[in-house]
Amino acid sequence: xxxxxxxxxxxxxxxxxxxxxxxxxxxxxxxxxxxxxxxxxxxxxxxxxxxxxxxxxxxxxxxxxxxxxxxxxxxxxxxxxxxxxxxxxxxxxxxxxxxxxxxxxxxxxxxxxxxxxxxxxxxxxxxxxxxxxxxxxxxxxxxxxxxxxxxxxxxxxxxxxxxxxxxxxxxxxxxxxxxxxxxxxxxxxxxxxxxxxxxxxxxxxxxxxxxxxxxxxxxxxxxxxxxxxxxxxxxxxxxxxxxxxxxxxxxxxxxxxxxxxxxxxxxxxxxxxxxxxxxxxxxxxxxxxxxxxxxxxxxxxxxxxxxxxxxxxxxxxxxxxxxxxxxxxxxxxxxxxxxxxxxxxxxxxxxxxxxxxxxxxxxxxxxxxxxxxxxxxxxxxxxxxxxxxxxxxxxxxxxxxxxxxxxxxxxxxxxxxxxxxxxxxxxxxxxxxxxxxxxxxxxxxxxxxxxxxxxxxxxxxxxxxxxxxxxxxxxxxxxxxxxxxxxxxxxxxxxxxxxxxxxxxxxx
Amino acid sequence: xxxxxxxxxxxxxxxxxxxxxxxxxxxxxxxxxxxxxxxxxxxxxxxxxxxxxxxxxxxxxxxxxxxxxxxxxxxxxxxxxxxxxxxxxxxxxxxxxxxxxxxxxxxxxxxxxxxxxxxxxxxxxxxxxxxxxxxxxxxxxxxxxxxxxxxxxxxxxxxxxxxxxxxxxxxxxxxxxxxxxxxxxxxxxxxxxxxxxxxxxxxxxxxxxxxxxxxxxxxxxxxxxxxxxxxxxxxxxxxxxxxxxxxxxxxxxxxxxxxxxxxxxxxxxxxxxxxxxxxxxxxxxxxxxxxxxxxxxxxxxxxxxxxxxxxxxxxxxxxxxxxxxxxxxxxxxxxxxxx
Numbered sequence: 116x117x118x119x120x121x122x123x124x125x126x127x128x129x130x131x132x133x134x135x136x137x138x139x140x141x142x143x144x145x146x147x148x149x150x151x152x153x154x155x156x157x158x159x160x161x162x163x164x165x166x167x168x169x170x171x172x173x174x175x176x177x178x179x180x181x182x183x184x185x186x187x188x189x190x191x192x193x194x195x196x197x198x199x200x201x202x203x204x205x206x207x208x209x210x211x212x213x214x215x216x217x218x219x220x221x222x223x224x225x226x227x228x229x230x231x232x233x234x235x236x237x238x239x240x241x242x243x244x245x246x247x248x249x250x251x252x253x254x255x256x257x258x259x260x261x262x263x264x265x266x267x268x269x270x271x272x273x274x275x276x277x278x279x280x281x282x283x284x285x286x287x288x289x290x291x292x293x294x295x296x297x298x299x300x301x302x303x304x305x306x307x308x309x310x311x312x313x314x315x316x317x318x319x320x321x322x323x324x325x326x327x328x329x330x331x332x333x334x335x336x337x338x339x340x341x342x343x344x345x346x347x348x349x350x351x352x353x354x355x356x357x358x359x360x361x362x363x364x365x366x367x368x369x370x371x372x373x374x375x376x377x378x379x380x381x382x383x384x385x386x387x388x389x390x391x392x393x394x395x396x397x398x399x400x401x402x403x404x405x406x407x408x409x410x411x412x413x414x415x416x417x418x419x420x421x422x423x424x425x426x427x428x429x430x431x432x433x434x435x436x437x438x439x440x441x442x443x444x445x446x447x448x449x450x451x452x453x454x455x456x457x458x459x460x461x462x463x464x465x466x467x468x469x470x471x472x473x474x475x476x477x478x479x480x481x482x483x484x485x486x487x488x489x490x491x492x493x494x495x496x497x498x499x500x501x502x503x504x505x506x507x508x509x510x511x512x513x514x515x516x517x518x519x520x521x522x523x524x525x526x527x528x529x530x531x532x533x534x535x536x537x538x539x540x541x542x543x544x545x546x547x548x549x550x551x552x553x554x555x556x557x558x559x560x561x562x563x564x565x566x567x568x569x570x571x572x573x574x575x576x577x578x579x580x581x582x583x584x585x586x587x588x589x590x591x592x593x594x595x596x597x598x599x600x601x602x603x604x605x606x607x608x609x610x611x612x613x614x615x616x617x618x619x620x621x622x623x
Numbered sequence: 624x625x626x627x628x629x630x631x632x633x634x635x636x637x638x639x640x641x642x643x644x645x646x647x648x649x650x651x652x653x654x655x656x657x658x659x660x661x662x663x664x665x666x667x668x669x670x671x672x673x674x675x676x677x678x679x680x681x682x683x684x685x686x687x688x689x690x691x692x693x694x695x696x697x698x699x700x701x702x703x704x705x706x707x708x709x710x711x712x713x714x715x716x717x718x719x720x721x722x723x724x725x726x727x728x729x730x731x732x733x734x735x736x737x738x739x740x741x742x743x744x745x746x747x748x749x750x751x752x753x754x755x756x757x758x759x760x761x762x763x764x765x766x767x768x769x770x771x772x773x774x775x776x777x778x779x780x781x782x783x784x785x786x787x788x789x790x791x792x793x794x795x796x797x798x799x800x801x802x803x804x805x806x807x808x809x810x811x812x813x814x815x816x817x818x819x820x821x822x823x824x825x826x827x828x829x830x831x832x833x834x835x836x837x838x839x840x841x842x843x844x845x846x847x848x849x850x851x852x853x854x855x856x857x858x859x860x861x862x863x864x865x866x867x868x869x870x871x872x873x874x875x876x877x878x879x880x881x882x883x884x885x886x887x888x889x890x891x892x893x894x895x896x897x898x899x900x901x902x903x904x905x906x907x908x909x910x911x912x913x914x915x916x917x918x919x920x921x922x923x924x925x926x927x928x929x930x931x932x933x934x935x936x937x938x939x940x941x942x943x944x945x946x947x948x949x950x951x952x953x954x955x956x957x958x959x960x961x962x
Contacts, residue, residue, distance in 0.1 A: 263836035312797035324706035468855035
């Protein structure tokens with residue numbers, strides 16, 4: 116049977132009435148999970164596993180497995196749609212993958228363009244969902260092999276490229292951006308080192324063994340920092356900021372977003388395929404890439420719609436891409452996909468190289484249902500934009516306590532420890548002080564994600580090669596990535612130098 | 624408004640699911656239970672986030688106990704993550720030491736973390752009352768299908784000849800479970816375990832990916848998860864750490880002992896009570912857990928999760944933990960990683 120035939124069979128499963136219902140319930144809960152910062156996609160999916168198991172208990176195993184995984188996957192990609200909402204409206208990222216959306220999304224909301232930002236996020240997510248599904252259908256097999264080729268050396272070079280691109284997140288001062296990057300890298304070293312098993316900067320406190328939680332720090336720096344700023348600097352001029360213009364993006368907005376959405380979708384999909392890299396990194400890379408491609412990079416950080424469209428497409432595409440290693444290799448690329456895998460195993464269906472042969476109805480039914488689910492999400496989300504956008508009209512004196520409450524609930528619901536609440540508070544104060552003195556916090560957050568990955572993969576690669584650094588240059592993929600990273604840093608410098616010489620020549 | 628509507632409908636859906644659960648429970652629950660214990664709701668703690676092995680085990684116990692009516696008091700499952708279980712261990716051994724209504728699910732890290740120098744947990748199984756071992760799994764030594772290594776001794780001989788030539792990988796940091804399982808045969812074979820080249824990944828899945836992608840030569844992982852890759856012909860399992868041959872798809876695979884390496888390692892999961900548990904509570908749980916392990920529902924639950932049943936009562940379990948601890952201390956000492 117051809118792929119198309121399998122896909123058609125998949126659609127016949129996805130279009131069974133109960134599966135349409137399951138997909139709808141899944142994406143609905145997913146949207147809620149994404150919007151409410153109290154609960155992330157991972158805990159959302161985990162909590163629903165026993166519920167779906169109960170609902171489907173009367174069905175034959177295969178059909179039950181297909182139906183539950185359709186619902187659970189709906190929660191997963193539905194959360195990616197919803198995740199942008201609080202980032203844009205309240206500067207409070209609900210999921211780590213929408214941290215970067217706060218940079219321009221929140222600025223747009225302050226200018227009264229919340230509607231446009233939210234709609235473009237939904238449209239971008241839809242486009243990305245479809246792109247990644249087409250990729251999943253056509254490229255699952257070859258890409259799973261590429262994902263395997265990605266060893267420690269390749270990961271190291273990819274992450275180094277990410278770090279080289281950190282300049283894209285700099286505000287006014289490059290030096291300050293670099294200082295923040297180093298600070299983030301240092302924070303990333305706290306905890307038990309995964310390569311040697313040595314505890315670093317833990318001071319024998321077990322709570323520090325697993326390191327600092329990324330989301331806690333991001334919410335503290337962005338959301339609480341902004342709250343403190345608003346309170347301390349007494350921004351009373353509510354009315355001027357809160358005015359909402361139109362809900363739908365203008366033609367100009369759409370034109371500016373089309374290419375970022377396409378690029379974000381492709382980038383996100385390919386990064387999503389790599390286990391361990393994931394949606395957060397995809398959104399950061401997309402943002403940095405858009406800034407690089409933009410003709411007006413200075414607009415980024417002040418409400419550029421491309422800065423919302425790109426990352427939001429990328430994180431959604433990444434969740435589609437992450438399905439490839441999960442389904443074809445049985446390798447979960449992220450915490451949420453690990454839980455999805457656990458759900459499949461509960462039904463005695465082992466994701467892995469045999470899944471498409473042994474249980475085609477589960478695999479293809481899921482893929483087909485994701486087409487249906489993405490369409491549902493678009494239809495569901497567009498009217499919601501109007502409703503959500505109203506939130507920003509709430510007077511500050513009501514809005515600020517809500518943001519604080521959401522931040523605390525959100526962090527506690529994910530971490531269950533009071534330590535993280537203290538950390539959240541400390542990061543809030545730090546975030547305020549940093550922003551006040553023009554230190555950009557985004558490089559810190561990116562470095563915190565990248566730092567441990569760079570370090571671990573560097574050391575894994577060197578262990579494999581017995582300490583030989585040539586491993587990074589002899590592996591072709593790694594070499595290409597390193598060349599791109601070098602070009603990224605050197606070309607602007609060379610252009611600058613060249614520009615100067617030309618000027619000098621003219622003076623001669 | 625709409626946001627409210629969503630959260631209401633979310634709550635509604637959850638409630639529907641819960642209602643479905645509870646109606647089942649009440650219909651199946653029958654006769655009365657013991658008089659003075661439990662006085663109130665019971666809690667089983669999984670010292671990790673939702674979805675991991677401890678969490679699934681705790682939920683399986685709670686669900687089966689309630690569904691079968693063995694225990695009528697509602698059993699809650701709480702997640703207390705942090706420090707690979709060490710954070711809650713400290714709380715359990717100090718604040719909850721007299722709380723008969725609080726139980727804990729654990730596995731070999733309770734021994735390992737208590738005895739290693741780095742990332743040490745100051746409290747171990749001696750600060751609890753072991754109630755029962757419920758499940759078991761074993762470590763497996765795995766190579767790629769096209770690997771030159773045909774037997775475990777091939778691997779060990781190659782390591783002996785040149786430790787830098789063979790890359791081991793596993794899903795956890797040095798001094799934790801996958802590492803110890805991988806190193807154990809080498810140690811018993813007379814190889815200095817410190818010289819073995821071990822690369823740790825974030826979880827068993829990534830370790831398998833490293834093996835398949837030719838970034839590792841040998842991996843140590845759980846026997847229960849590797850079967851699928853063996854069936855598809857991608858990998859070969861060289862040996863398992865079980866005392867005797869496994870059933871099912873790994874029945875052809877020799878044990879360490881058959882390969883001439885006299886050792887074994889069980890990845891068990893068990894349930895623990897607080898150190899000062901009262902006799903009433905101890906007897907209550909011993910009886911209920913024994914009944915649970917014999918029940919048909921528990922067997923189905925194990926099968927659903929792909930776990931192997933192995934029941935040891937409190938006394939046997941404690942004896943077993945003592946022996947296992949010795950092995951682990953010995954291994955950590957050889958690695959220079961002991962406390």
